[in-house]
Amino acid sequence: MSTREEIIHLGDQLIRDKGFNAFSFYDISKKLKIKNASVHYHFPTKSDLGLSILDDHTKKLHELIEGTATKSPMVKLNAFLSIYTKIKSEGRVCLVGSLATDLNTVDPKMAKALKVFANEILEWVTSILQEGRTKKVFAFQESARTKALMIISNMLAALQLSRLTDEKDFYVIQQTVIKDLKS
């Protein structure tokens, strides 16, 4: 992994660990054993880094969407839910949840990229649910978009809430989401 990629990777972890306003370029430089100025060489401003992290997530989302395009709705849904399982196993929260609370403190370009990212997730999950209902794998009353909103908000908050109530509550919520869709 190049230094640039390592900075993105580390920045991403820090954002989802502590929030955008609780990490500094020094945190990154310390960990990578390079100087603060070297981090600025790769990313002139903190916003540039934030944008690159968002770009990276967007790219990986596209890869996942394309990689599962021919699979069944259930496999696609599991691919979506696995994103959160992995985040939970690292003790972190998701990028959307972390940055949504920081929204009023980030620059407009970052806010825009975040909104695009969140909407792409919503569209993807909506299409999975739509397809699943057509194929009679999933059952739900609401519009596919509304159901997608419910599921995404359950998973997003499951990461945050289970930090406070019980770590197991993440899996309780996740399993309930799956069970509910199948009935």
Add this chain to the structure above:
Amino acid sequence: MSTREEIIHLGDQLIRDKGFNAFSFYDISKKLKIKNASVHYHFPTKSDLGLSILDDHTKKLHELIEGTATKSPMVKLNAFLSIYTKIKSEGRVCLVGSLATDLNTVDPKMAKALKVFANEILEWVTSILQEGRTKKVFAFQESARTKALMIISNMLAALQLSRLTDEKDFYVIQQTVIKDLKS
């Protein structure tokens, strides 16, 4: 309102607006037209302020629980949901959601108080659902605690997610929660 109360009120708004790590004692002193040192007179450290804000929320939660104790489950549920409606009207997120993402950056006493607060909400909503099911006002398959987790996570994330997708999505999620419980 005393200065002390004004500081708590303002600190609370700032946390739910921008996050715990994105506001300073100077922000508060500026707004209240007193000096930074005067804020420190009331709250020696930022953690002291954070704790007082959590105490304030806990106290208000207790008042709401007691104030609705003799009411019907539907009235209680509406009281719970109204908390979020009010927060949404202010364009903010909830305290639990905001601080959950900052959890790894706050001191242990604050983290403890936050966990206590989150669990008290969970217990309250659980008891509302339990009572509602017994009285056949609500219908759901899961355990009352699990259903409470689902509803709380929907509402918590509705505030965050609707900042990114569409402001109206908050109400879409909220209405879906209500409709789902009644069916």
Add this chain to the structure above:
DNA sequence: ATATACCTACCAATTAGTAGGTAAGCAAAC
């Protein structure tokens, strides 16, 4: 010869927090 990827050495602003002073109010002791 130029771009890459680092470095040293800064800087200005912001941050949380402290030291020590003041002015007003209030209550008991002389």
Add this chain to the structure above:
DNA sequence: GTTTGCTTACCTACTAATTGGTAGGTATAT
């Protein structure tokens, strides 16, 4: 009834650390 002591709620003035960011230099590879 006024002096004394204590508390409250501010103030001025400061500090040490951290922060995001810059200027300009160096070594290496192409």
